Amino acid sequence: MTMSGREPAGMQPYGSGHQPANLGDILERVLDKGLVIAGDIQINLLDIELLTIKLRLVIASLETAKAVGIDWWEHDPWLSGSARDLELENRALRDRLAALDAGETMPAVESGRQQPAQQHTAPETTEDDRGG
Amino acid sequence: MADDGTGVWVYAVVGGGRYGDELPAGVAAERVRTIEAAGLTAVVGTVGLDDFGEAALRRNLEDLDWLETTARTHDAVVGAVARNADTVPLRLATVCADDEQVRALLAESRRDFEAALRQIAGRAEWGVRAIADTTAPPAPDVGTDAPGGAGARYLARRRAELSSRDDIERALAAEAESVHTTLLRLAAMGRRQSPTAPALAGTREWMPLNGTYLVDRDRAREFADAVASLDRDHERLRLELTGPWPPYSFTGIERDSGRESP
Numbered sequence: 001m002t003m004s005g006r007e008p009a010g011m012q013p014y015g016s017g018h019q020p021a022n023l024g025d026i027l028e029r030v031l032d033k034g035l036v037i038a039g040d041i042q043i044n045l046l047d048i049e050l051l052t053i054k055l056r057l058v059i060a061s062l063e064t065a066k067a068v069g070i071d072w073w074e075h076d077p078w079l080s081g082s083a084r085d086l087e088l089e090n091r092a093l094r095d096r097l098a099a100l101d102a103g104e105t106m107p108a109v110e111s112g113r114q115q116p117a118q119q120h121t122a123p124e125t126t127e128d129d130r131g132g
Numbered sequence: 133m134a135d136d137g138t139g140v141w142v143y144a145v146v147g148g149g150r151y152g153d154e155l156p157a158g159v160a161a162e163r164v165r166t167i168e169a170a171g172l173t174a175v176v177g178t179v180g181l182d183d184f185g186e187a188a189l190r191r192n193l194e195d196l197d198w199l200e201t202t203a204r205t206h207d208a209v210v211g212a213v214a215r216n217a218d219t220v221p222l223r224l225a226t227v228c229a230d231d232e233q234v235r236a237l238l239a240e241s242r243r244d245f246e247a248a249l250r251q252i253a254g255r256a257e258w259g260v261r262a263i264a265d266t267t268a269p270p271a272p273d274v275g276t277d278a279p280g281g282a283g284a285r286y287l288a289r290r291r292a293e294l295s296s297r298d299d300i301e302r303a304l305a306a307e308a309e310s311v312h313t314t315l316l317r318l319a320a321m322g323r324r325q326s327p328t329a330p331a332l333a334g335t336r337e338w339m340p341l342n343g344t345y346l347v348d349r350d351r352a353r354e355f356a357d358a359v360a361s362l363d364r365d366h367e368r369l370r371l372e373l374t375g376p377w378p379p380y381s382f383t384g385i386e387r388d389s390g391r392e393s394p
Contacts, residue, residue, distance in 0.1 A: 023200050024328035025259060029344075029380035030203050030210075030224040 139184060140167075140228040143175045143209045144378070145238065146217040147249045155212050159205045160184060169235035170242045175213050176234060179227070189225055207378075214256070214378035220248045221378045248383040255320055255346050256376035260359055261328070262311060262341035263370040264304045266297060300368075301338070307369055308340035311362050318355050319345035321382055340369070346382040 141159060155164040158177030167174045182188055192198045203224060210221045228234045238245070316322045322345035327338075347355045356373060363371040 023203070025374050026203050026207050027199075028325065028328060029257075029377060030206055030221070 137181050138178050139181050140176045140230060140234055141179045141184060142222045142226045142228060142234060142237075143177070143206060144213050144222055145220045145245050145249075146173045146175065146213060147171075147246075148173065148217065156205075156208050158209055159202050164209055167231050167234045167238070169238040172238045172242060172245055174234050174238055175209065176228075176231075177209075184225075184227055189227075193225075210378045210380075218249050218253045219378050220245055220252070220383045221380050251321075252346065252379040252382055254350075255348050255379060255382075256352065257379045257381055258319075258345050258347050258352070258355060258373060258375035259377065260311070260315060260341065260343045260345065261339055261372040261374075262308045262366075263372065264301075264308070264338045264340050265368045265370070266300055266304065266338055301340075304338075304368055305340050307366050311366065311369065311371070312341055312343050314362060315343060315345055315355070315358065318351060318358055319347045321346040323381070325381075344377075344381045346379055347376075349376075352376065 143158070143164065155175070158164045158179070160177065160179040160183060162177040162179060164175060164177045167176055183192065192202075206224050210219065213219050214221075228237065312322070312324055322343060325342045325344060327342050345355070359371050359373045363369070
């Protein structure tokens with residue numbers, strides 16, 4: 001277990017005790033929480049909601065920038081959108097095969113919808129950029 | 133808005149005026165002082181609108197270094213106050229035009245402050261995070277005599293890996309839920325929050341629990357012991373305890389519930 005802050009044995013509350021806490025600990029409390037003053041007396045110079053939204057954006061963009069290329073689930077074809085692409089591609093291939101087996105003439109390729117079969121990448125040959 | 137180019141930053145509100153320690157300097161390095169009205173005490177500091185006015189804040193809050201310094205300073209002042217008194221923290225960047233407005237605020241919102249103070253009296257907030265070890269056990273060996281070519285074997289192995297990771301994550305989510313349930317029994321209140329943004333948490337590991345709990349001061353030791361014991365019981369979860377915090381998460385709920393952005 002990690003104790004950020006003081007030893008539990010001391011249990012002196014507050015003060016500089018939780019200073020070692022990481023920025024996330026602090027921001028999720030001082031920005032998202034705490035009593036929000038609202039109401040008829042407009043004492044805030046700021047629209048606090050706008051402020052909070054803006055802060056969220058700052059944090060989100062920071063997170064995004066740092067997360068690129070790191071979050072494995074976003075790059076795993078089986079968990080991300082490309083899995084669906086592969087599935088659709090497979091289905092299209094199967095349909096074409098079925099059509100061929102039924103002795104039909106090869107349907108004309110509709111632009112943008114299907115591509116010649118030899119250009120399809122079957123899942124077996126999909127490269128896994130993640131290693132393992 | 134004040135004419136002299138200053139505003140009043142409000143850190144916290146306490147029930148009485150008694151807290152002995154000298155308070156640290158505020159967000160503008162200003163001397164932190166108090167304003168009393170309606171039986172309440174606001175802990176405030178005078179700040180320059182050049183840095184803390186609306187336009188300036190819009191600019192400064194985009195600067196993460198500035199935000200960090202300001203947030204830590206705000207928290208340090210609130211924490212110093214909370215060391216000696218039941219304290220209602222105010223959200224970062226609550227700025228009034230002048231002292232008179234702060235008095236009006238205390239008078240107008242007296243009931244809200246009093247209700248919040250009753251709720252947190254004698255209690256402190258503790259954060260408990262669970263970080264999960266999702267390392268999957270070695271993938272089952274499909275063997276070279278498995279049907280199909282290298283691609284099919286790859287697929288089989290990949291599917292096995294993913295499904296065991298799925299199982300692990302489901303199990304860990306259930307463990308995290310049980311940790312939360314156990315801790316709730318020791319707390320006056322508690323809630324689960326969204327995982328902390330990886331950039332801010334300093335870790336990109338999976339965080340199946342980001343809980344925060346309002347705990348009676350005289351049960352703080354018991355609570356910390358329970359976290360330690362849960363940490364031992366759950367091999368694949370690493371529990372991190374932070375606190376005690378001023379009760380940030382347990383004072384504004386009713387009041388701002390209609391105003392929170394979704």
